[in-house]
Amino acid sequence: MNPLRKHFDPDTPLPIELVLRSTKNLQSELPDHLHDWHEIIYVHSGAGSFFINHSFYEMQAGDLYLVPGNTIHRTFPHSEEPITSSAMFFSGHYIQSSAIGKDAYSFLRCFDLAKSxxxxxIELLPEERARIESIIDxxxxxxxxxxxGYRQAVMLLLQTVLLHTNRKMNLGEPRQPPGGSRPLWxxxxxDFIDAHLVESISLSALASRAAxxxxxFSRMFKQLTxxxxxEYIIAKRIMHAKELIGGTDHTIxxxxxxCGFESLPHFYRMFKKFSxxxxxxxxxxxVRGL
Structure with missing residues (x-):
């Protein structure tokens, strides 16, 4: 199954969307998907597994997840105790950075820290959970x-969530490693795919490394991701290409x-398919900043 591109309208006057208290199950959950907007997920209740970029997590009530734009992710809800969560989607260009006097402040710093x-x-304390649930409502x-003024109000509320998230990450709390019982291989x-993304990577070579x-290897990779x-390698290469397109002056x-594509026509086909x-x-x- 190919990753699904979740579509957002870049020309909307309010590039923020809220999905409130949605209960996920295996039938309704999207397949692996990616989008250019950033996403904040708050777990109200339930349990499930979460695959994001190259990490696995066991979701539980009170968790907050930061999904940077252009990142592969998917939820695997538990059948007996499905996840109920709220999600905030928004354009990073819209939030931008703000400055008061000489002090520049990036509301997106928490996403940069999560990625690096x-x-x-982020595991929230009881009082932090109550605060974000109040903001979401x-x-x-x-x-x-x-x-x-509702657009301005929604923007201020989102910035408040980002502000508190930035402050919590700045506290330097010890990070908990991703949970789960996935095989180390x-x-x-x-990690190997990330480090050798532009090289030729074959299934047989990956299986040999994993012994x-x-x-x-193929069956377990599909089951767990x-x-x-x-599909995974191509999607990661396209994500890398999008970063280069937005951040460099290199030609297509x-x-x-x-990004490891042997021909330009193949790159164009895959880019159109995934983007x-x-x-x-x-x-x-x-360039337009949408």
Whole structure:
């Protein structure tokens, strides 16, 4: 199953969406998906597994997850105790950085820290849980009533969540390693793919490193990540390409080569498949800051 591109309208006057207290099950949950918007997930109750980028987590009530834009992720709800969660989606360009006087402040710093530290989960204390649940409910009410100034109110509420999240991550609390009973060879394989993304990576080579048969490796990889090996590698390469398109002046051909694609036509086909647009169109949107 290919990763699903969750679509958001870049031209909406309020590039923020809230999914309130949604209960997930195996039938309703999206397959592996990625999107350019950032996402904050708060778990109200239930249990499940969460795969994000290259890490696995056992979800529980009170967890807060930070999903940077352009990141593969998927929830695997437990059948007997499905997850109920709220999710806030928003455009990073819309939040931006703000400055008062000479002090610049990035509301997105928590996402940068999560990505660099390879840890996307924050465990909240009871008082922190009560605060974010109150903010989520207030945001939902603003979106429902749509009174004058509701867009500004929703923005301020989201910035409040990001502010408190940044402060909590700045406390330097010891990070808990991702939970779960996944085989060590799988995490090693995910790390190897990240480190050698532009090189030729075959299923047989990955299986040999893991000391398991290719068929077993393929079956377990799909079962535990929701994607087959080829789909996962291509998706990661496209994610890397999008970062280069938005952050460098390299040509599309140069970026395709730097991301491990042997031909430009293949790169264009895969980019359109995983992103829904051509590289040139994506670059124009990124430049516009939408």
């Amino acid at each position: 530290g390879r840890n996307y989960r 207030e945001m939902s009410e603003e979106l429902r009533m749509r009174q004058p 799988l995490q090693s394989a995910l 398991v048969s290719p068929s077993y 929701g994607m087959n090996v080829t 051909a140069e970026i395709a080569n730097q 829904g647009s051509t590289p040139a169109h994506y670059k124009r949107i990124d």
